[in-house]
Amino acid sequence: MLTVCNYHYIRQNFSFKYPSIFGVTPDEFDYQLQQLKNIGDYISPSDLLEDTQTILKSDDNYLLVTFDDGLKEQFDIALPILQAKSIPAIFFVNTINHIESKVSTVHKIHLLRSILSPEEMSSKINSNTTVTLTQEDKTIARATYRFDNTSTAELKFLLNFKIPFQEQELLINNMFTNYFNENEVVKHLYMSEEDLIQLSKLNFLGSHTHSHYPLGLLDENVIYKELELSKQYLESLTNMPINFVSYPYGSPQACTEEVFLQTKKADYSIGFTTTTGVNKEADNILSLKRYDCNDLPGGKNYKYK
Numbered sequence: 001m002l003t004v005c006n007y008h009y010i011r012q013n014f015s016f017k018y019p020s021i022f023g024v025t026p027d028e029f030d031y032q033l034q035q036l037k038n039i040g041d042y043i044s045p046s047d048l049l050e051d052t053q054t055i056l057k058s059d060d061n062y063l064l065v066t067f068d069d070g071l072k073e074q075f076d077i078a079l080p081i082l083q084a085k086s087i088p089a090i091f092f093v094n095t096i097n098h099i100e101s102k103v104s105t106v107h108k109i110h111l112l113r114s115i116l117s118p119e120e121m122s123s124k125i126n127s128n129t130t131v132t133l134t135q136e137d138k139t140i141a142r143a144t145y146r147f148d149n150t151s152t153a154e155l156k157f158l159l160n161f162k163i164p165f166q167e168q169e170l171l172i173n174n175m176f177t178n179y180f181n182e183n184e185v186v187k188h189l190y191m192s193e194e195d196l197i198q199l200s201k202l203n204f205l206g207s208h209t210h211s212h213y214p215l216g217l218l219d220e221n222v223i224y225k226e227l228e229l230s231k232q233y234l235e236s237l238t239n240m241p242i243n244f245v246s247y248p249y250g251s252p253q254a255c256t257e258e259v260f261l262q263t264k265k266a267d268y269s270i271g272f273t274t275t276t277g278v279n280k281e282a283d284n285i286l287s288l289k290r291y292d293c294n295d296l297p298g299g300k301n302y303k304y305k
C-alpha cells in the first residue's frame, strides 16, 4: 500500500498582517519526517513508477512525499532537509510561472489576503462584480468555512463557488497589480529553471499542469492543453521524461473522468488527487489518493486513532 503526504508552503515565518498563508516550518517538517518513518518506508518516484502494482498491493506501507505549486522555499528549505535524511520526494510545478512569468491566481489570492482585511477584500471584489450572495448563500458559506469568521467565510465562498473562475482571474489580477510587482513575486515565490533542472536530475520533478486551473471545470481540449503544454515544456527544459502529474485543487470536481482520460492521452503514467486515503488497489493509477501533511502523524490535525 501507498501513503502519500503532500506539502505546500514551508517557511520559518507565517506571520502576516492577516493570516492567509499556512504551512509548516522547517522544524515541523523535520519532525514529521521522523514520525512518518514509524508508519512506513519512504520510496522514490522512480520506485513507484517501476513497481506500481507491487507497491500498491503490498501489505507493507510505502510512503511518498510530494510538494505542490513549485515554490522556491520547497527547493531552498525542504530539499536540503530531505537530502540530509536521504528521503526522496516529488515536486509538482506549474509552468505558467515559467513560460509566461505569471503568478498563479491561487497565490495572488493568498498574497492579497495577507495584506487586506476580509472586509477590504470583499468590498473591492463586490464593487467589481455583479455576483452577490443571497441569505441562503451566506448560511452555506458559514457552514462550509466554519473555522473562519463570517467575512472570511463569505469571501471564500464568493470567490470559490459563485464567481465564474475566468471572471475571478481577471478581477484578482486587476487587484494584484495594484499592490504587487508580478515579476518580483515570480522571482521570489517560484523555483528557477535551474532549480527545476536540479530536481529532474534527481528524478524528483512532476507537473502540476500549466495554469493551476480546476481541470474538471474546463472543456476537454483545454484540459488536454493544460496537461500537454506543461509536460512538453518541462521535458524540453530538462531532457527527462515527465511521468507524474498532480491535479490542481485535486477535489472530485477538479478530477473528473474526463480529466483522467485527457491525462492518459497526454501520456502521463501516474496522477495524484487530494482525496484522502491510503492507496491499496490499483484500479486507476491516474487517480491516486493523497493526504494533506496536517492529517498524517506529526501533522497539526492528526489524532492518534
Ligand SMILES: [Zn+2]
Binding pocket: 068, 069, 208, 212, 248, 249
Ligand atoms: Zn496547487
